[in-house]
Amino acid sequence: MIEIAHKVIADQSLVLAFAAVGALMWISAMVSRLLFRGRIHASAIAIMAALALAWYGGIITGGKKGLADVPAFAGLLLMGGAMLRDFAIVATAFEVDPIEARKAGLLGAFALLLGTVVPFAVGAGIAWSFGYRDAVSLATLGAGAVTYIVGPVTGAALGASSPVMALSIATGVLKAVLVMATTPMAARFMGLNNPRSAMIFGGLAGTVSGVAGGLAATDEKLVPYGALTATFHTGLGCLLAPSVLFLIVKALV
Amino acid sequence: MAIYGTALLALCTLIGVALGEALGMALHVKANVGGVGIAMMLLIAARLWLARTGRLTPGLKLGVEFWALMYIPIVVAMAAQQNVLAALEGGPMAVLTGVVVVAICFCLVALLSRSAGAHHD
Numbered sequence: 609m610i611e612i613a614h615k616v617i618a619d620q621s622l623v624l625a626f627a628a629v630g631a632l633m634w635i636s637a638m639v640s641r642l643l644f645r646g647r648i649h650a651s652a653i654a655i656m657a658a659l660a661l662a663w664y665g666g667i668i669t670g671g672k673k674g675l676a677d678v679p680a681f682a683g684l685l686l687m688g689g690a691m692l693r694d695f696a697i698v699a700t701a702f703e704v705d706p707i708e709a710r711k712a713g714l715l716g717a718f719a720l721l722l723g724t725v726v727p728f729a730v731g732a733g734i735a736w737s738f739g740y741r742d743a744v745s746l747a748t749l750g751a752g753a754v755t756y757i758v759g760p761v762t763g764a765a766l767g768a769s770s771p772v773m774a775l776s777i778a779t780g781v782l783k784a785v786l787v788m789a790t791t792p793m794a795a796r797f798m799g800l801n802n803p804r805s806a807m808i809f810g811g812l813a814g815t816v817s818g819v820a821g822g823l824a825a826t827d828e829k830l831v832p833y834g835a836l837t838a839t840f841h842t843g844l845g846c847l848l849a850p851s852v853l854f855l856i857v858k859a860l861v
Numbered sequence: 862m863a864i865y866g867t868a869l870l871a872l873c874t875l876i877g878v879a880l881g882e883a884l885g886m887a888l889h890v891k892a893n894v895g896g897v898g899i900a901m902m903l904l905i906a907a908r909l910w911l912a913r914t915g916r917l918t919p920g921l922k923l924g925v926e927f928w929a930l931m932y933i934p935i936v937v938a939m940a941a942q943q944n945v946l947a948a949l950e951g952g953p954m955a956v957l958t959g960v961v962v963v964a965i966c967f968c969l970v971a972l973l974s975r976s977a978g979a980h981h982d
Contacts, residue, residue: 625938626934629934629937629938629941630934632937633933633934633937651933651936651937654933654937655936655937655940658937658938658940658941659940659941659943659945660945661941662940662941662942662943662944662945662946663945663946663949665941666944666945666946666947667946672944672947673942673944674941674942674943674944674945674946675941675942676941676942681941684938684941684942685942687934687935687938688935688936688937688938688939688940688941688942689939689942692935693935693936693939694874694878694896694897694900695870695871695874695928696928696929696931696932696935697897697901697932698870698873698874698877698897698900698901698904699870699904699925699926699927699928699929699931699932700901700929700932701900701901701902701904701905702904702905702908702922702925702926702929703929704901704905706905706909709905715973718973719969719970719973722969723966726962726965726966726969727962727965727966730958730961730962730965731958731962734954734957734958734961735954735958738954749954749958752958753958753959753962757892758892761891761892764891765891774947775952775954775955777947778947778948778950778952778955779954779955779958779959781943781944781945781947781948782948782949782955782956782958782959783958783959783962783963784943785943785945785948785959786959786960786963787963788940790963790967794967797967797971798967798970798971798974799970799971799974799975800970800974802974804974805970805973805974808970808973808974809970809974812966812969812970812973813963813966813967813970814966816897817936817939817943820932820936820939821936821939821940824932824933824936828932828933831932832901835897835898835901836898836901836902837898839895839896839897839898839901840894840895840898842892842893843881843884843885843890843892843893843894843895844894845892846885846890846891846892846894847888847890847894
């Protein structure tokens with residue numbers, strides 16, 4: 609019996625992940641309907657539950673990949689990895705209205721620039737208030753507040769210390785998790801109910817994972833518009849943080 | 862045939878990601894610059910062309926739309942593999958930065974989307 613289970617777990621990891629995610633979404637739909645009378649979106653509950661499970665997975669395995677470190681759920685790595693995530697995001701563009709997308713184009717680009725500079729400044733400012741004084745650490749910690757990829761890329765380019773890199777990544781991951789979890793609650797406040805505001809949101813909130821998760825939990829139809837701008841976020845951050853923004857920090861300290 | 866749709870999606874994704882890598886290299890950036898966004902624009906263009914020439918068959922649409930529908934389950938799987946523990950254990954500085962940055966960004970979204978709405982409507 610146990611032998612069969614082991615064999616299935618080893619050979620069918622992706623199929624197991626499909627079944628597990630399906631079950632989680634079914635439970636979330638029930639919770640949404642019965643407990644919240646549909647006021648909280650089933651996808652939002654599923655994403656929160658997945659984050660909670662990722663936290664639990666980290667506790668019981670001590671690994672870095674959340675629930676996917678538990679052998680039975682290793683298939684989540686492939687299912688929720690960057691390859692299939694990007695593939696599915698591109699697929700959502702099939703329903704995009706090109707006219708709407710073009711209308712918000714310039715505003716989206718402006719939001720994108722703000723979404724890089726503002727988090728960087730806030731991150732570097734808070735790092736300063738916590739006693740960091742060297743330009744390399746300040747820039748790395750500021751970059752981590754942009755996305756969790758911009759942080760380590762900037763840190764590696766500037767030669768930041770390992771604890772600073774780890775802190776920078778932690779900041780970026782926390783930002784993505786916060787965006788995923790709080791977007792549905794803040795959606796009304798942000799006026800997040802049309803393609804234009806979704807593109808602004810994608811530019812400002814950054815991180816494809818955060819925006820993708822947050823919009824999926826708010827309104828599926830807005831996902832492609834947010835993703836359209838968010839996809840440039842990490843690239844722009846990796847471009848500006850180790851260069852222009854670092855030089856500004858260096859000039860200031 | 863559904864596979865035509867999935868293959869079209871794959872082609873757009875591959876070209877987009879490759880162009881994003883090329884853009885990153887040209888800009889001397891260690892990241893993919895807008896690969897997914899370029900792929901999305903390619904797919905939008907492909908759809909317009911297919912519709913105009915009458916080649917947008919139900920089978921082809923199904924091959925793309927299935928993946929669009931799988932998007933949320935994939936995001937749930939993505940959420941389940943985040944290093945949430947490390948994010949929460951990053952200490953007060955990481956938590957403070959994360960919360961402040963998200964709050965400010967959300968306020969800016971509210972500001973920009975409202976002002977934009979006022980201009981256009």
